[in-house]
Amino acid sequence: MKPTVAVFFGGQSVEHEVSVISANQAMHAIDKEAYDVVPVYITKQGTFYSGVALFNIANYINEEDLLKQLVEVCFVRAEDGVYMEKTRGLFGRRIRKIDVAVPVVHGTNVEDGTLQGYLELLGLPYSGCDIASSALGMDKAVMKTVLKEAGVAVLVCRCFYKEDFYKDSGAVVADLEQNIAYPMIVKPYNTGSSIGIRVAEDRDALIECIEYAADFAERILVEHAIEHLREINCSVLGDHSSAKASILEEPVSSGEILSYEDKYMSGGKGGKGTKGAKVGNAKQGMASSDRKLPADLSDEKTEEIKAMALMTFRALGCSGVSRIDFLMDTDDNDKVYVNEINTIPGSLSFYLWEASGVSFSELMDTLIRLALKRKRERELLHFSFDSNILKNFGKTGLKGSKGK
Ligand SMILES: Nc1ncnc2c1ncn2[C@@H]1O[C@H](COP(=O)(O)OP(=O)(O)O)[C@@H](O)[C@H]1O
Ligand SMILES: [Mg+2]
Structure with a gap:
């Protein structure tokens, strides 16, 4: 059957x-x-x-x-x-x-x-990531901490509770200015699709951007905004033992923040949270937004980014199909940083896999097989022990338990 x-x-x-x-x-x-x-x-x-x-x-x-x-x-x-x-x-x-x-x-x-x-x-x-890797993938701040520990390049960032900002905005702003150079980019720690994200060129704008982001999350992340930016994405498919990196794509954003409308809506104008947003042509989710495929990069850079994508996938304990998004600073020797991971990417990144020789139907089959493989692997693990500490309660009630 x-x-x-x-x-x-x-x-x-x-x-x-x-x-x-x-x-x-x-x-x-x-x-x-x-x-x-x-x-x-x-x-x-x-x-x-x-x-x-x-x-x-x-x-x-x-x-x-x-x-x-x-x-x-x-x-x-x-x-x-x-x-x-x-x-x-x-x-x-x-x-x-x-x-x-x-x-x-x-x-x-x-x-x-x-x-x-x-x-x-x-x-x-x-299929896909388990609880821990899914949660890590959604928390931009904790994800960066884990990646840093694993030796994957990420931008320096500060993350704080909006409550702390409202209690003492001067202290929060001073800390940010000490650690991060303007322009700064302000993000809710856990949203997607560019929601709540804005760039601040100076202190007044920074305060406005933090207040704006505060409408979307309890915690706010701030990092340096790379001014001459190229964005490169790579999908990874598999699990801890079989992960493979896809061909690389370069979304057409020319350094501007891609808005929700740019990514998903036909002829959309830039959303509130965008800076000089461009008009996109997407009609079918992520699959049809503007991109260069493959990204125009040297073989060496391509291999470097694929290796970073695989390291990220493994460091976060991912499974299934993810998309890892990179920021490349063209003012700094094309230095590359992992920006974020999408543990369930838009359109499941099928267009990246098709371009890598894997059909959408094969992609779905791989996801389903990986889910069943994980189930078999887990069945081999021990989740209970035979010692039954509850049996003593029959004789002594709760008095027999430790600390009573
Ligand atoms: N440090 C940065 N410097 C410059 N631009 C950035 C930076 N971080 C994000 N962006 C821009 O903002 C967009 C959305 O940010 P991102 O962290 O990817 O959030 P989301 O989860 O909403 O996609 C990115 O695609 C990129 O265009
Ligand atoms: Mg993004």
């Missing part, structure tokens, strides 16, 4: 719509001869729905109409596996058994380990 693959997408994230696009692309790419595909749509309120209407992107225009064509579902762990069930109705709730999950979610509340934790509790094997 074909394994049943549940593709999870949507969720309480600002990147909800982008996830709908990525997931639809992914669901269509999965080989239906090899797998049965079940869509699982998480609404912005966090409710799960399933139904065939989810396979057609045109159905998402009006969510109210869409939900009427779907059934609300939940997942139940039974002795022989995990079942998708209807949440309502007295009889015949069980819909089908799910063998493996493929999370195609972007952003906070889902991609950051939240959905992965839910799937772990269910005992459902899933």
Whole structure:
């Protein structure tokens, strides 16, 4: 029998719509001869729905109409596996058994380990990063600390709570000015799609940018903004033992911050958080934004960046398909820094893999196989011990326990 693959997408994230696009692309790419595909749509309120209407992107225009064509579902762990069930109705709730999950979610509340934790509790094997690597990938500040420790080049950054800024903005600004040169770039520590990000040329602008970023997160990260910048991205596919780097891409941004609209919306103008934003031509998520593919770099630079991408993937404990984004400072000998990792990249970076000789359908097959491989590897580990300390409680009650 074909394994049943549940593709999870949507969720309480600002990147909800982008996830709908990525997931639809992914669901269509999965080989239906090899797998049965079940869509699982998480609404912005966090409710799960399933139904065939989810396979057609045109159905998402009006969510109210869409939900009427779907059934609300939940997942139940039974002795022989995990079942998708209807949440309502007295009889015949069980819909089908799910063998493996493929999370195609972007952003906070889902991609950051939240959905992965839910799937772990269910005992459902899933593709991509586990809880820890997903959480690390979403936290730009902690990620940089781990990468620095692993010997991967990252820009010096400062991260602080917005609460500390509101208590004593003078101290925070003084610390930033002591450690980081203007222009500075101010980012919420955990958002994506350039949301909340602005560049500050001087102290007044810095304070404004921090206040702006504070609307999006509790913690704020500040680093030097590279003025003559090239951005290079590389996808990595595999796990600790099989990771491979893709061809490199250079998104066309000519040093400006790519806005949410640039990345995903056809003819969008620069968003509020952008500086002189450019107009993009994207209609299909990340797959069709402007880029040079392959990036125009020497063989030596290409190899250096691929090696850094693989080091990053391994240092963070990643699995599945990630995209590692680099900043190259053309004023400093083309020095390259890892800027961030997207542990579930837009469009699953399929366009980078196609250009590297791996079809989208092979990419999906690899993700599903890696999920099942991780499950087999984990089954070999010990998660419990035979010593039963609870047996003593039968005789003595809680008095018999340590410290009582
Ligand atoms: N240190 C930096 N110097 C110059 N530009 C930067 C720097 N960091 C980020 N940017 C610009 O801002 C964009 C968004 O920042 P990024 O850290 O990638 O956030 P997001 O997770 O929202 O994509 C980058 O694609 C790049 O154009
Ligand atoms: Mg980015």
